[in-house]
Amino acid sequence: MTETKDNICPIIEMHNVGIRYGQGPEILSDIKLCLKKGSFHFLTGRSGAGKTSLLSLMYLAQKPSRGVMGVFGKNINFANRDSLSLLRRKIGVVFQDFRLLEHMSAFDNVALPLRICGMNDKEVKKRVTELLAWVELDKSMYAKASTLSGGEKQRIAIARAVINRPELLLADEPTGNVDNDIAPKLMKLFVELNKLGTTVVIATHSEKLITDFMYPRLHLQNRSLRVYPPAKVFGLGGGNER
Amino acid sequence: MRDNESKVQRKHELPLEGDSTGVFLKVMISIAVFIFALTLAGVLSINSMLQNWNNSILGSFTVQIIPSTESNHAKAVAETIENQNKTIEFLKKHEAVDVVTPLNDAQLQKLIKPWLGDGVDLAKLPIPRLIDVKLKPDAELNYRKLAEQLAEVSPAASLDNHKLWLNKLIHFADGLKMVAMTILILVLLVNSGAIFYSTQTSLGLHKYIIEILHLMGAKDTYIAQQYARRTGWIGLIGGVIGIVLAIPAIFLLGNLASEIEGGIISEANLSVMAWGIIFSLPLFAGAVAMLTAYYTVKRTLEKMI
Numbered sequence: 432m433t434e435t436k437d438n439i440c441p442i443i444e445m446h447n448v449g450i451r452y453g454q455g456p457e458i459l460s461d462i463k464l465c466l467k468k469g470s471f472h473f474l475t476g477r478s479g480a481g482k483t484s485l486l487s488l489m490y491l492a493q494k495p496s497r498g499v500m501g502v503f504g505k506n507i508n509f510a511n512r513d514s515l516s517l518l519r520r521k522i523g524v525v526f527q528d529f530r531l532l533e534h535m536s537a538f539d540n541v542a543l544p545l546r547i548c549g550m551n552d553k554e555v556k557k558r559v560t561e562l563l564a565w566v567e568l569d570k571s572m573y574a575k576a577s578t579l580s581g582g583e584k585q586r587i588a589i590a591r592a593v594i595n596r597p598e599l600l601l602a603d604e605p606t607g608n609v610d611n612d613i614a615p616k617l618m619k620l621f622v623e624l625n626k627l628g629t630t631v632v633i634a635t636h637s638e639k640l641i642t643d644f645m646y647p648r649l650h651l652q653n654r655s656l657r658v659y660p661p662a663k664v665f666g667l668g669g670g671n672e673r
Numbered sequence: 674m675r676d677n678e679s680k681v682q683r684k685h686e687l688p689l690e691g692d693s694t695g696v697f698l699k700v701m702i703s704i705a706v707f708i709f710a711l712t713l714a715g716v717l718s719i720n721s722m723l724q725n726w727n728n729s730i731l732g733s734f735t736v737q738i739i740p741s742t743e744s745n746h747a748k749a750v751a752e753t754i755e756n757q758n759k760t761i762e763f764l765k766k767h768e769a770v771d772v773v774t775p776l777n778d779a780q781l782q783k784l785i786k787p788w789l790g791d792g793v794d795l796a797k798l799p800i801p802r803l804i805d806v807k808l809k810p811d812a813e814l815n816y817r818k819l820a821e822q823l824a825e826v827s828p829a830a831s832l833d834n835h836k837l838w839l840n841k842l843i844h845f846a847d848g849l850k851m852v853a854m855t856i857l858i859l860v861l862l863v864n865s866g867a868i869f870y871s872t873q874t875s876l877g878l879h880k881y882i883i884e885i886l887h888l889m890g891a892k893d894t895y896i897a898q899q900y901a902r903r904t905g906w907i908g909l910i911g912g913v914i915g916i917v918l919a920i921p922a923i924f925l926l927g928n929l930a931s932e933i934e935g936g937i938i939s940e941a942n943l944s945v946m947a948w949g950i951i952f953s954l955p956l957f958a959g960a961v962a963m964l965t966a967y968y969t970v971k972r973t974l975e976k977m978i
């Protein structure tokens with residue numbers, strides 16, 4: 432069920448990948464993974480299971496300590512710094528700890544990926560203003576990120592991740608700090624992006640999220656990865672299988 | 674509306690303006706440019722001085738044959754002529770010499786006339802004979818060595834004193850120039866070093882932001898450009914401060930020098946081009962600062978994952 436031979440794997444591909452920090456033991460071993468274009472997965476596992484580590488491989492913050500990994504069809508083991516940068520521009524990330532530029536405004540934070548791509552100021556302003564309004568942050572647009580609440584910061588982080596319409600969206604527990612009423616709205620954003628062709632992986636603890644949205648699950652346990660289709664895990668059956 | 678407009682203006686992600694290293698670099702660079710400007714002014718004046726001296730020393734010189742003190746007149750004349758011939762022979766063989774012309778009696782008479790009046794029979798007087806020597810174009814001549822060689826050929830032959838003295842002065846000035854050049858290079862190295870280390874420190878300080886920029890897809894050049902722009906400005910401003918301080922100092926030294934008797938130093942005027950070079954030092958400082966910062970960032974970041 433996890434893989435079939437004739438699948439092409441254009442987005443993320445891992446063969447016998449291992450991750451370790453320094454000289455420590457491997458925290459993930461022999462990971463085999465194939466994310467097809469337009470797929471949507473939850474990433475689950477206990478705290479410390481390695482969800483953030485696996486995502487950090489995907490957003491190219493580190494290279495695997497073992498095995499072969501391909502991103503957008505490019506072998507990461509042989510990619511140079513500049514080509515890694517270009518690949519990262521096609522990936523949107525919501526970090527667990529947000530990683531905002533605290534000294535800059537909400538606007539500047541969300542504008543960052545566009546500016547890095549060299550977009551002109553007028554277009555940047557148009558796009559950022561629109562998206563900030565959508566995540567209900569238009570009032571704090573020019574407030575320094577450091578003065579905003581946890582929920583507001585998270586919405587900035589999400590807006591920054593999607594502003595450049597990424598081909599791959601990775602979110603590390605994105606709905607954890609968000610007020611309950613906006614969480615569904617943000618999930619809807621991810622779903623909409625996915626319908627437009629973005630490949631999505633969301634690490635989460637939320638049982639509600641997993642049961643509300645019938646997507647397959649990447650589960651980390653005992654240093655290894657297993658892929659579950661939604662129906663088999665929760666026994667809900669029905670026609671939701673993707 | 675205008676308020677919002679200005680808030681949206683392009684900002685740089687790295688808060689480098691607040692860096693304490695900026696003040697340090699500005700002071701450092703202004704001192705460096707001050708020293709640089711003074712030293713450069715010194716080198717350029719020495720150069721113009723050397724040029725003047727070289728012009729007067731290059732091309733030709735005169736050798737003097739002191740008349741023999743032999744009491745027998747005929748013998749004395751013969752000895753003087755022999756000394757002259759030996760000297761001419763030697764000079765003709767010298768590799769830097771083009772034409773050797775002993776002044777004839779008529780020419781000597783013309784030279785001496787203002788002192789002795791008309792109708793002096795040179796043959797009867799113990800006046801020195803003069804040999805005019807033209808050098809080959811671009812020939813380099815060590816006058817001190819030549820003087821020694823001449824003394825060996827004939828003790829009666831001697832070089833024009835003034836030229837020997839100038840020659841020594843030129844050697845001294847050349848030495849000074851070397852020292853000044855060394856100072857310029859050292860100042861440049863020390864400054865580039867300071868920029869290198871403060872840039873590295875700043876990169877460490879802003880590691881968190883740089884990581885975010887990288888994760889958003891920024892290339893190293895994106896970060897390097899922010900450093901280059903900011904450090905270039907610091908270099909330019911520091912350079913302007915240094916120059917503003919250096920100009921009065923250069924004039925003061927120039928005035929002091931022109932008070933020296935003999936007018937040797939007054940030949941050391943700074944040309945328009947020299948002033949141009951000195952006034953362009955802030956630009957030079959800005960460019961050096963910018964390039965150093967740029968390549969420091971590139972090199973340092975390459976070692977990151």
Ligand SMILES: Nc1ncnc2c1ncn2[C@@H]1O[C@H](COP(=O)(O)OP(=O)(O)O)[C@@H](O)[C@H]1O
Pocket residue numbers: 452458476477478479480481482483484485
């Ligand atoms: N930078 C790091 N250096 C050393 N160990 C780390 C680092 N990041 C994570 N780990 C370790 O790797 C394991 C997996 O962590 P993580 O990927 O953050 O799990 P999760 O996101 O599922 O909670 C943990 O045991 C953690 O201590």
Ligand SMILES: [Mg+2]
Pocket residue numbers: 482483484527603
């Ligand atoms: Mg985590």
